[in-house]
Amino acid sequence: xxxxxxxxxEVQEGFDFIIEESGNNSINLRKISWNGxxxxxDLRKYSYKDGKESMLKGISISDEGANELTGVLIENGYxxxxxxxxxxxxxxxxxxxxxxxxxxxxxxxxxxxxxxPKQLLALDVVKDESA
Numbered sequence: 200x201x202x203x204x205x206x207x208x209e210v211q212e213g214f215d216f217i218i219e220e221s222g223n224n225s226i227n228l229r230k231i232s233w234n235g236x237x238x239x240x241d242l243r244k245y246s247y248k249d250g251k252e253s254m255l256k257g258i259s260i261s262d263e264g265a266n267e268l269t270g271v272l273i274e275n276g277y278x279x280x281x282x283x284x285x286x287x288x289x290x291x292x293x294x295x296x297x298x299x300x301x302x303x304x305x306x307x308x309x310x311x312x313x314x315x316p317k318q319l320l321a322l323d324v325v326k327d328e329s330a
Contacts, residue, residue: 210231
């Protein structure tokens with residue numbers, strides 16, 4: 200576990216990908232545990248000098264946030280379609296029928312329920328009908 204100032208971090212082995220490189224800098228996608236907490240995805244810029252790595256600015260996101268980000272990127276045309284489909288096919292829970300346009304996913308039938316915040320906070324004022 201590396202120590203840096205007042206915090207510690209640990210990079211999960213086997214999950215360390217260079218996203219971009221430029222000169223002595225790189226942007227890496229890693230899974231990092233900060234101060235002994237559960238691992239989170241971490242996208243961060245690193246600088247390399249004299250064989251030493253220095254962390255620069257970056258972000259850490261939960262698995263839920265990563266799933267949402269993935270969806271947003273794919274829905275907006277990011278990612279190589281062949282690479283995405285190849286990666287999906289490698290998943291244990293993938294079924295070729297899922298690629299059919301009329302395939303219905305189990306969670307597609309779930310409807311989101313929306314509530315009136317006034318009712319949730321009991322702020323809905325009942326008018327006197329006799330007035």
